[in-house]
Amino acid sequence: MNAIDNRDNFPSFLYSAPETDSARLPFLLHAVRMGCGFQESFFQINRDNSYPYFTVHFLFDGCGLFHIAGENYLLKKGDAFIIPAGEAHSYSNRSEEPLGLIWIELSVPGCQELSSYFHLHRIYTIDVSHTEAPLGRLISILHNRKKGVFSTPFELSGLYYTFLMELLDAAQTQVSPQLPELLTAALYYIGHHFTEDISIGQLADYLHVSHTYLTRIFRKYMGTTPIKYLNLKRLEYACFLLDSSILTCEQIAERIGMYDASHFNRFFSQQLGMPPSVYRSRKGPSSPPPAT
Incomplete structure (x- = not known):
């Protein structure tokens, strides 16, 4: 680093x-x-x-x-x-x-x-x-x-x-990343809970640190804030589900922890410049998504 x-x-x-x-x-x-x-x-x-x-x-x-x-x-x-x-x-x-x-x-x-x-x-x-x-x-x-x-x-x-x-x-070469234990724990938590309706405040409380300190660590090692990283994880998984499943937008919103199809549509459109339906139309679904 x-x-x-x-x-x-x-x-x-x-x-x-x-x-x-x-x-x-x-x-x-x-x-x-x-x-x-x-x-x-x-x-x-x-x-x-x-x-x-x-x-x-x-x-x-x-x-x-x-x-x-x-x-x-x-x-x-x-x-x-x-x-x-x-x-x-x-x-x-x-x-x-x-x-x-x-x-x-x-x-x-x-x-x-x-x-x-x-x-x-x-x-x-x-x-x-x-x-x-x-x-x-x-x-x-x-x-x-x-x-x-x-x-x-x-x-x-x-x-x-x-x-x-x-x-x-x-x-x-397979080398374990040399990241602070706090960040490793944060990434593990996000990786296992990003499909839930979690907040960065909850993450900070879970790690027993302040929101400010957690944000500083993320910016240093990840180049972004915790909330933006969480949203990118959700977006990445939403793209996978749109590509590989026949789930509706309502179902995908639930799968990525948003629980609101209209919010999901706005979020996706803001991030990728197109609604989920247009993204999906470019590549039809081919297989069911993995279990979460």
């Missing part, structure tokens, strides 16, 4: 590679674009399967949603999300606060096999407990690119390769 907690690591920056001729050596890794900065609140990026790049993003602030290969992923501060070339996807910030992203977009020639590996093994996200090494490498690459200190395409390609190998190692 050291790299994430130091805001000096994330100055606003955008780099786009100049046009190169066709004689460029195809086995060298080549970054098309890379950048760092805040995305505005309530934004959404949608791309179809013609997107030709292997792209990696890290969240350095905020909390967002990522959709790829028919699955929705809830992202928090420090997590990485990975877009293999040729995969339709979307990602969004459904918070009133900006979402901090640092990212790199690599051309497929030179990393085709790695892109295919992540696709075949359905590796689309990496938890914050695994991301410090590749994130630190990407921060270094961006800082040096901004200063213009690289001398040859071979040097750059070597740094990109090292970054990708650290990313692959992070994806394959």
